Amino acid sequence: MADLVAWVVELDDEHHEVVFERSEARARVRGARKEGASARDVKARREPRLDAHTPGPVPAQAxxxxxxxFECARCYHYVDGDGCQRCADNAEEEAGHEVEWVPPVTRGQDVWCSEACHSADARERAARQLITSAARAEVHQVLPGAQVETVFVNDGTAVVWLRVPGCRGTVRYHWPAGTFRVQLRDHATLLAALRRPALETWESEGGAVHD
Ligand SMILES: [Zn+2]
Ligand SMILES: [Zn+2]
Incomplete structure (x- = not known):
């Protein structure tokens, strides 16, 4: 049986995939499957320069x-082997004179415009992670029975989408404001859910409340 070799499957003008297969027909089938397309609608061509990366994945640098x-993983700029035209244009405008292009940065399959873009991305991801954790922790404290569906982080704030037992719709919690958005029909259920932990604490402490 023939060895696996590299094929470039052209899914459309912009979107090409590398697959490792034994024949052109198999390459088209596998490439098309990735996009839910039909093998008849895609083209595949041999790319011997990538055979060394069998069985994949091919690092972005190669x-x-x-x-x-590629598109930059942070700012979606168009990045090729020379770097990013848009970042170079911006730097030139800022400097007021011609500047040298900076090389792109790759990690595995991911590409960034530059080292500056890559480290900014890492910082921003870490900041979003912190906000996500803080928002989740707060939700867990006020509504221990709720299930977090998704957390959207934007500009230092978060919206947590929740499933609250008894509520028919999704409940949204805004962090750090601490406010809830809920459908009218679920309003009473949410209020009850929010009170429950306090009540349990009161009962477990023997029901004695002073003042
Ligand atoms: Zn850029
Ligand atoms: Zn970028």
Whole structure:
């Protein structure tokens, strides 16, 4: 049986995938499957320069080296092996004179415009992670029975989408404001859910409340 070799499957003008297969027909089937397309609707061509990366995945740098381009994982700029035109233009405008292009940065399959873009992305991800954890912890404290569906972080704030037992709709919790958004029909259920932990504490302490 023939060995696996590299094929580039052209899913459309912009979207190409590398697959490792034994034949052109198999390459088209596998490439098309990734996009839910039909094998008849895609083209595949041999790419011997990527055979060394069998069985994949191919590091982004190897693809930049043979002329591919990517979107930056942070700012979606168009990045090729030389770097990012938009970042170079911006730097030039700021400096008021021509500046040298900075090389792109890759990690595995991911590409960034530059080292500056890559480290900014890492900082922003870490900050979003902190906010997500803080918002989740707060929800867990006020509504221990709720299930977090998703957390959207934007500009230092978070919206936590929740499933609250008894509520028919999704409940949204805004952090750090501490406010809830709930459908009218679920309003009473949510209020009851919010009171329950306090009541349990009171009962477990023997029901004695002073003042
Ligand atoms: Zn850029
Ligand atoms: Zn970028």
């Amino acid at each position: 693809l930049l080296d043979i002329g591919w381009h």
